[in-house]
Amino acid sequence: MIADVLKEATGRMERAVESAKDDFATVRTGRANPQLFERLTIDYYGSPTPLQQLASMQNPEARTIVITPYDKSALKAIEDAIREMPNLGANPTNDGNLVRVTMPELTQERRKEYVKLVRAKGEDAKVHVRGIRRKTKDELDALQGEVGEDDIARGEKELDALTKTYVDKIDEALKHKEAELLEV
Structure with a gap:
């Protein structure tokens, strides 16, 4: 029973770490990265559609991303959605066949803002992991009558070690x- 509870907590903590890494990937660095557009949804014929389903993305140069839509009628919608993205600062250009996004150089001040943003996202992820720990500890406490106190104490120690491992990750x-952000 305790092993099952800890196994479930491990899976949830692992997903929290992966989610944090995905969040970090959405914050741009000095280079262009297609992951910046992973969460971008385009209004395509009235329904929000992820950009990956509408277009292919290439990274031909360090600061340029070329987006080639499968349907040319989506060009304007893609261009508008990229222009409206917060914290990007890029101005996409549309040549009738593809959208070219050239990332501007990051200033030192902007880099520091991004570091603050990433730290906040990291702290949110750690809070989420600790929330999983708290919920799992409550589940362990609920097993009080079914298993011995020593087993529960051992389970709590394992849970604390798991929490520390995932917070460290x-x-x-x-x-x-x-x-990566502070690299010039």
């Missing part, structure tokens, strides 16, 4: 992203 991803 978030810190490691955060440190990597900060270094």
Whole structure:
């Protein structure tokens, strides 16, 4: 029973770390990265559609992304959606066949803003992991009559070790992203 509860908590914590890494990937660095547009949805014939379903993306140069839509009628909608993206600062150009997005150079001030943003996202992810820990501890406490107190105490120690492991993974991803952001 305790092993099942801990296994479920491990899976949820793993997903929280992956979600944090995905969040970090949406914050742009000095280079262009197609992951910046992963969460972008386009209003395509009245329904919100993810950009990956509407177009292919290439990264021909360090600061340029070329987006080629499968349906040329979506060009304007893609261009408008990219222009409206917060925290991007890029001005897409449309040549009738594709959309070219050239990322501007990041200033030192802007880099520091992005570091603050990434730290906030990292802290949110750690809070989420701790929330999973709290919920799992409540589940372990609910097993009080079914299993012995020693087993529950052992389970709580394992849970604390799991929590520390996943918080450390978030810190490691955060440190990597900060270094990437501050790299000139």
